[in-house]
Amino acid sequence: MLAPFFGTSLLTWTSVIATVLGGFSLGSALGGFVAERPRMVALGNVRSALVATAVLMAVSPTLLGLFHSWGARGTGGMMITVILVFFPASVFVTLPSPLLAKLAIEARPGREGSSLGIVLAAGSVGAIFGAVLAGFVTLPLIGSTATFAACAAAALLCLPFARGRPSGAVGPNTAVCISAIGFVALAGLAGAPACRYESGLSCLDVVKRGPEVMLVSDGTIQAAERLSSTAEPGELALPYTQWLWDRLDRDLGPAPSVLFVGGGGYTLPTELLASRPKARAVAVEIDPLVTQVVRDHLPRAGEAIRRTGYDAAISAESGSHRLGLVHADGRVYLNETEHRFDAAVMDAFSSGSVPAHLVTRETFERLRSIVDGPVYVNLIDRPDGPLSRGVHAILRGLYPHVEAVRGPTSARGRGNVLLAAAPAPLDALDGLPEDYTQTRVSEGRAFTDDRGSVGHR
Numbered sequence: 365m366l367a368p369f370f371g372t373s374l375l376t377w378t379s380v381i382a383t384v385l386g387g388f389s390l391g392s393a394l395g396g397f398v399a400e401r402p403r404m405v406a407l408g409n410v411r412s413a414l415v416a417t418a419v420l421m422a423v424s425p426t427l428l429g430l431f432h433s434w435g436a437r438g439t440g441g442m443m444i445t446v447i448l449v450f451f452p453a454s455v456f457v458t459l460p461s462p463l464l465a466k467l468a469i470e471a472r473p474g475r476e477g478s479s480l481g482i483v484l485a486a487g488s489v490g491a492i493f494g495a496v497l498a499g500f501v502t503l504p505l506i507g508s509t510a511t512f513a514a515c516a517a518a519a520l521l522c523l524p525f526a527r528g529r530p531s532g533a534v535g536p537n538t539a540v541c542i543s544a545i546g547f548v549a550l551a552g553l554a555g556a557p558a559c560r561y562e563s564g565l566s567c568l569d570v571v572k573r574g575p576e577v578m579l580v581s582d583g584t585i586q587a588a589e590r591l592s593s594t595a596e597p598g599e600l601a602l603p604y605t606q607w608l609w610d611r612l613d614r615d616l617g618p619a620p621s622v623l624f625v626g627g628g629g630y631t632l633p634t635e636l637l638a639s640r641p642k643a644r645a646v647a648v649e650i651d652p653l654v655t656q657v658v659r660d661h662l663p664r665a666g667e668a669i670r671r672t673g674y675d676a677a678i679s680a681e682s683g684s685h686r687l688g689l690v691h692a693d694g695r696v697y698l699n700e701t702e703h704r705f706d707a708a709v710m711d712a713f714s715s716g717s718v719p720a721h722l723v724t725r726e727t728f729e730r731l732r733s734i735v736d737g738p739v740y741v742n743l744i745d746r747p748d749g750p751l752s753r754g755v756h757a758i759l760r761g762l763y764p765h766v767e768a769v770r771g772p773t774s775a776r777g778r779g780n781v782l783l784a785a786a787p788a789p790l791d792a793l794d795g796l797p798e799d800y801t802q803t804r805v806s807e808g809r810a811f812t813d814d815r816g817s818v819g820h821r
Contacts, residue, residue: 374720375401375439379446385589387454393457395462406463412525413459415509418516420453425509437776442753457519460526474482505654565651571663576601576611577662579629586713587629589662603771603797604780605631606739608709609648610793611784615738616707618642623705623735625722626693630658630665630687635671637686646688646705647675648697650712655689692786698730708735715763716742718751720816725758732762739763739785745781751817752781753808759785761810772799781805 374460397407409753410657426778431445461483467477492517502511527688559580560570569580574593578601579587588601600606609632612622624633636643649655652810659666668687676688690697694712712722731739739759745751747770749780759766773779782805784790796802811817 368577374407376442379443380450380597381449383446384454387451388458389456391458392461395459398459399462400465406656407526410460410463411523413456414519414522414526417453417456418519419454420518421512421519424449424453424512436654460522503562503564505619508567508679524571549769553766561653561657563653566653568653568657573751577655579658579662581628581713581795584713587631587662587665589629589664600635602631602632604742604782606797607769607782607800608632608711608742609635610742611790612636612707612709613639613740614791614793615784615786616640618736620706621645621646621704623703623708624648625698625708625710626660626732627689628655628711628713630655630669631663632709632711633687634668635789637668642684644688646690646711648692649689650693651689652691655691680720681775692717695727698727698734701734705735705736705737707737707739709742711740718817720811721813722757723751723755723817724813725761726813727786728758728762737788738784741783741785743781743783744778746777747781747803748780748806749778749781750808752805754811756783756805756818757808757810759783763787765789768803768805769796769800770803771797 378650398406400406401409427449428445431448436442436445465480465483469476472479474477496766498511502514506514506819522800535805542703556614559569559582561568561570566574571578571580575591577591578585585602587605590599598609600609612632616622618640620636620640621644622633622636622646624645626635627647630647633647636645655669659669665769669689672687673689674685674687675689677692679685710731712719728739741755741759743751743755752768756766756768764787766783766785767790768784769782771780807814
């Protein structure tokens with residue numbers, strides 16, 4: 365749910381985990397004081413906490429969009445938003461736990477240890493079940509907005525178990541509970557989804573803007589096609605893909621075998637196969653939903669997938685089937701494949717960040733062992749930023765010839781940084797895309813599996 369607004373990286377997940385655990389800690393502490401109150405008062409407080417949990421969970425997707433629209437950006441904006449959205453709900457959802465533990469202990473005199481252990485184990489099992497259910501079932505099927513509404517409904521379903529509220533006790537009355545139920549139902553049914561297509565891995569939109577159709581993932585443009593029939597062969601919509609294609613076109617022969625780690629909009633595999641009838645390609649895309657959306661909405665790439673695509677995990681290329689489709693993590697495929705390639709393109713992203721395990725020395729050492737020719741890398745970073753320096757250091761240690769270009773920077777100071785590394789000298793291109801320049805990358809620390817990139821905001 366955060367990805368469309370703030371992307372995903374180690375910093376994002378660290379902030380979420382720390383915030384939620386902090387809320388759990390405070391909720392447990394406050395719940396301890398609640399548990400010491402008279403039974404009916406404590407039950408009323410628990411009912412109030414459950415109602416508050418439900419309302420806060422149901423409104424979370426709206427709050428994320430609201431804070432982002434108010435200008436929350438960067439690491440600071442992301443952390444503030446995470447705290448404001450997730451911390452209060454984390455406090456309230458944990459507040460009933462100490463009372464539950466106390467009731468369990470009182471119900472089994474003399475067996476306090478096992479009673480407490482069962483309560484703690486039940487909490488852990490519930491958390492595990494909820495995580496698995498959300499990640500594997502509800503997020504792919506109904507999306508994040510409805511998933512949060514379902515969590516809110518689950519909190520409200522616990523209200524009957526905190527019964528026994530006498531007149532004058534603290535706690536929400538029937539009208540408040542009914543209002544909360546109605547609010548949660550409205551949030552689940554009428555709440556706007558974060559994106560048009562959603563899986564457990566991607567949040568996708570397809571946007572038509574003038575003569576172009578764009579694939580947008582987690583708020584970042586991942587690919588684009590020109591709809592105009594007058595587009596020249598080899599003329600691509602996005603400047604970074606144009607440079608990558610110009611390099612591929614200049615460096616490769618008439619029948620290359622090329623590995624693409626990161627399918628995205630399948631722009632480059634489509635251009636390769638269209639321009640070279642004897643070329644072969646394997647595209648590794650972790651999310652099958654991306655492939656399906658491209659097939660349905662990007663005309664040229666969709667036609668290439670339908671006409672030349674085959675499932676490389678279960679069959680080999682044959683005849684016109686020259687585009688192998690692999691739905692797997694890029695690193696897993698690299699580790700397991702027995703195929704060899706003439707070139708490789710590393711263009712995998714999770715929101716606006718490159719997955720850290722795909723930019724380590726071990727990753728590129730494996731690439732070097734299965735790719736006989738050049739390797740091309742697309743990054744998003746600040747000019748001469750830490751990610752660029754780290755990957756450049758890796759490539760310089762593995763290849764004698766490395767070149768780098770960078771595109772214009774956004775308002776946040778980041779832009780495409782493109783690297784090409786080869787065992788043989790790279791011929792100069794006739795020109796660069798508009799606003800792209802050759803760049804020098806400073807010395808940096810080469811990332812490893814043990815000490816990788818932490819991502820960036």
